[in-house]
Amino acid sequence: MPHLKPDEVAQAAQIACLLEVSADKPGNVTRHKDFRDLKHEDLLLSAVAIGPAIREAGEKTIVGETILRAIRDTRRFVAYNNTNLGIVLLFAPLAKASGSGRLRESLRGVLASLAVDDAQKAYQAIRLANPGGIGRLEKYDIGEEEVDITLSEAMWLAKDRDSIAREYVTNFENTFELGYPCLMRYWVESHKLLDSIVQTYLTILAEVPDTHIGRIRGLSTAKHISQRAKRALKSGGVFSAQGRQKVAELDRFLREEDGGLNPGTTADLVTASIFVALLEGGLYEMPYGKWRG
Numbered sequence: 553m554p555h556l557k558p559d560e561v562a563q564a565a566q567i568a569c570l571l572e573v574s575a576d577k578p579g580n581v582t583r584h585k586d587f588r589d590l591k592h593e594d595l596l597l598s599a600v601a602i603g604p605a606i607r608e609a610g611e612k613t614i615v616g617e618t619i620l621r622a623i624r625d626t627r628r629f630v631a632y633n634n635t636n637l638g639i640v641l642l643f644a645p646l647a648k649a650s651g652s653g654r655l656r657e658s659l660r661g662v663l664a665s666l667a668v669d670d671a672q673k674a675y676q677a678i679r680l681a682n683p684g685g686i687g688r689l690e691k692y693d694i695g696e697e698e699v700d701i702t703l704s705e706a707m708w709l710a711k712d713r714d715s716i717a718r719e720y721v722t723n724f725e726n727t728f729e730l731g732y733p734c735l736m737r738y739w740v741e742s743h744k745l746l747d748s749i750v751q752t753y754l755t756i757l758a759e760v761p762d763t764h765i766g767r768i769r770g771l772s773t774a775k776h777i778s779q780r781a782k783r784a785l786k787s788g789g790v791f792s793a794q795g796r797q798k799v800a801e802l803d804r805f806l807r808e809e810d811g812g813l814n815p816g817t818t819a820d821l822v823t824a825s826i827f828v829a830l831l832e833g834g835l836y837e838m839p840y841g842k843w844r845g
């Protein structure tokens with residue numbers, strides 16, 4: 553992993569968000585399609601807002617503080633909707649780990665060191681972001697003002713119902729072993745960055761039923777959408793005419809209820825995969841340079 557300065561890590565985070573929202577992923581807000589209560593410009597503002605928190609994510613702050621500051625800063629620009637909680641939860645430990653050594657090895661140490669204070673601040677951030685469909689727990693619920701478990705322990709409790717929590721307990725398995733390598737491969741083969749991002753999104757969605765949809769509409773609906781993504785990929789995805797037709801059909805299906813079937817967690821995992829690609833390859837080698845092997 554190339555050594556990046558704090559400003560470059562922050563830029564990588566902002567660029568990852570901007571690239572993700574620029575790609576025409578089915579069912580998400582994109583530069584061409586809004587939701588009734590969430591607009592493309594909201595996500596652009598949110599991408600810029602997280603920069604200062606990510607810049608300071610090295611030795612100066614704990615992961616929980618980075619999460620809380622990023623959400624507070626986002627709320628200054630977008631006050632009425634959750635635009636980036638999942639992204640921030642994924643970016644904060646990655647940014648913390650980016651300062652030394654191999655990224656994933658360093659990340660393992662960051663995740664192992666998460667403490668109660670990280671959990672308390674992350675809980676504050678989640679309450680502030682107020683995401684939909686989060687549900688309630690009998691113990692250690694997000695609504696509790698004080699918690700006495702570490703952030704790693706909190707994520708372990710949520711891992712079966714939330715793919716972002718699962719990343720924390722698997723050392724970001726889906727990001728490093730599915731999203732990032734697929735993005736690299738699609739980009740090398742096609743030299744079409746935004747199409748590669750959409751294809752990566754379809755690949756993750758096909759393999760990992762979206763837990764945002766699962767919490768709101770049930771696991772059977774999430775699995776059905778994964779099957780539709782698999783069919784689109786089998787037809788070539790965005791890299792073939794038949795595949796693009798399947799992707800368009802999936803997009804129409806997901807948008808029938810004004811964002812009710814938004815695979816938002818999948819989009820978060822894609823954004824983390826882009827962030828890792830920028831960190832691992834070097835900020836100035838994507839998209840115009842060559843991927844590092």
